Each structure stands twice: as C-alpha cells, then as structure tokens.
Amino acid sequence: MILECHGLGRSFGGTEAVADVSFALAEGESLALIGPNGAGKSTTLGMLTTALRPDRGRATVAGADIAAQAAQVRASLGVLFQEPALDERLSPRQTLRLHAAMHALPRHARAAAVEKALDWAGLREQADRPLRGFSGGMKRRLELARALMHGPRLLVLDEPTLGLDPQGRLDLWARIDGLRAEGMAVLMTTHAMAEAERCDRIGIIDKGRLLAIGTRAELALAHGGHAHADLEQVFLTLTGRALRDAFAGPPARVLRLPRRSA
Known part of the structure; x- marks a missing residue:
C-alpha cells in the first residue's frame, strides 16, 4: 500500500476535527473524499501531507511515518492545494x-x-x-506540473478544479486520468459528485469521521438500496440535508521540503 491510515485524529482547541479515520490506498488507485463543509477533509489531507501533526493514530506514505519521517513522506508526495500557491x-x-x-x-x-x-x-x-x-x-496546469517534478508516488489534490471553467476542468481531469493510467496513486477531496465518481473508490466523511468507503456501486447498494442509486442521494442519506456553515481552521505550518544530495 502506498498510503495507510490507522485511527488518525486531530483536535483544535478542544474541538475534534478528525476522529479515528482509517483507510488505505494502493499503488495506482484513486480515492475521493467527499463530505459537507467542515467535515474534516482538508484537516485529514493536512495531516497526511505533514502540514498538520496528528494528535492520535498514525499513517504512513510509501512506508514512511507522517510524524516521525516527515521529510521522506514529502519526497513521495505531489500536492495540489485548494487555494493557488x-x-x-x-x-x-x-x-x-x-x-x-x-x-x-x-x-x-x-x-x-x-x-x-x-x-x-x-x-x-x-x-x-x-x-x-x-x-x-x-x-492550475503549472501547479500540477510543479507537483510532479520530483517524481512523487502519490498525488494529493484538494478541490483541484475549484474555480475552473468547464474547459479547464476537462483539461485538468484528462491530465489526472493520464497520470492514473501510468500508475500514479491519487487521493483527492471534492464537492462534485461527478468528479468523485471518476475515482476507483469514494470515502464519505462527516463530523471528522469516515462514515463509509467503497466503490460507487458498493456505496449505492449499501446506502441507496440498489447499485445504481444516485451518489448525491447516498451522500445526503449519510450526512443529512441541513446546511453547514464552516469557518477556516488555524493556518497549517509552512512545509519544509526535504533536502537531497546533488
């Protein structure tokens, strides 16, 4: 497995943002994390990319521990942030x-x-x-090209098509699909159900907990009554219909990139 999470958790000022999240991602596999605003998606990615230190649990990327071996983890990651950087x-x-x-x-x-x-x-x-x-x-194309320069094994995308027009989204997804076809593992967050359905598996997270994970058909069968149930309906069944207002959490610390010998 390129990525393994076991009981990952993180709190801010006594508020539990992520609680007991566990999942794994294989080489060449893609996984989309979907959830309402403030569900814990970005905090989860923050821990997995070493920008945030977990309070509980552990995770490894390419065998390296995200807390104890952060430099090795970052060497295996390509990251595309939600906000342009x-x-x-x-x-x-x-x-x-x-x-x-x-x-x-x-x-x-x-x-x-x-x-x-x-x-x-x-x-x-x-x-x-x-x-x-x-x-x-x-x-966005430049940011993705930059994220791939050092030859990462896992690509982490936080709302990768946010703010793009249809042509921009189509182009970016064609590039991501090409990377997946070449064996790149992809972990992403998105609010777009159609984009989540492009991935091999989908995880639905809410209130910091991973409520369900599986293929689209598996989630539809388990929570929608039949294998062709609409993913949005499955999502609403698990997370409810109430509006969610979320405030930005504390800023993550600046990433310090690994050094390699010339």
Whole structure:
C-alpha cells in the first residue's frame, strides 16, 4: 500500500476535527473524499501531507511515518492545494526552477526537468511571462506540473478544479486520468459528485469521521438500496440535508521540503 491510515485524529482547541479515520490506498488507485463543509477533509489531507501533526493514530506514505519521517513522506508526495500557491510576480520557468531547487533535484537534471514540466503543462510559449496575467486553468496546469517534478508516488489534490471553467476542468481531469493510467496513486477531496465518481473508490466523511468507503456501486447498494442509486442521494442519506456553515481552521505550518544530495 502506498498510503495507510490507522485511527488518525486531530483536535483544535478542544474541538475534534478528525476522529479515528482509517483507510488505505494502493499503488495506482484513486480515492475521493467527499463530505459537507467542515467535515474534516482538508484537516485529514493536512495531516497526511505533514502540514498538520496528528494528535492520535498514525499513517504512513510509501512506508514512511507522517510524524516521525516527515521529510521522506514529502519526497513521495505531489500536492495540489485548494487555494493557488503561486507567486504571481514570477514566470512559469522561474517557478519551476525554484521548485526544483527546493526539492533539491540534482543540479545537472534541473534544466531538463523544468523544460519537461513546461511542455507537459502546455506553457512553453508563456514560459517567461509573469503569472499575474494567467488564467485559472493555466495556473492550475503549472501547479500540477510543479507537483510532479520530483517524481512523487502519490498525488494529493484538494478541490483541484475549484474555480475552473468547464474547459479547464476537462483539461485538468484528462491530465489526472493520464497520470492514473501510468500508475500514479491519487487521493483527492471534492464537492462534485461527478468528479468523485471518476475515482476507483469514494470515502464519505462527516463530523471528522469516515462514515463509509467503497466503490460507487458498493456505496449505492449499501446506502441507496440498489447499485445504481444516485451518489448525491447516498451522500445526503449519510450526512443529512441541513446546511453547514464552516469557518477556516488555524493556518497549517509552512512545509519544509526535504533536502537531497546533488
């Protein structure tokens, strides 16, 4: 298994944000976590990406413990955050060069890695323009290309298509599907049922607890009465219909990337 979680938990000021979450993800498998606002999805990803330290339980990524071996964990992860994490004063080429240096890619390999990432993102013609004028889709492609530069084994996506137009969503999903076809494991959160259904399995989380996990058909059969039940109805059956108002939690600490020898 590329990812294993056992009884993972985290509280903020006495409020339990995540409680006893356990699941595993195999090489090449994709899993979508869905849940209402404030359900614990982003906190779960924060712990798995080492941005937050768990209070309880443990988890490993590629065999490395998320608390005790954080640097090794981050070396195996590619992460696409919900909010854009780009310095818009920089160009795509400068952004990718900086990422290559921060991940300590060997110096002799950095230039080729940057050019490969630019080609993959379809940004060669815009490689030296400041990002401030780029569309949301262009920025998302750059962020995904950046997340893949160091050769991760697990791609973690937090609401990856948030704010994208239909064409941007279609393009981004085609790229993600291509990565999955090549054996990349994918863990993502989303509010879009259609996007969740693209994944091999779906986990429904609410009030910090993983209520159900399985294939779309398994969830539909267990909680919707038949294998073709609508996923949204399954979701509402498990989490209820009441509106959820959620406030942002405390900011996660800044990730410190692993160093590698040149």
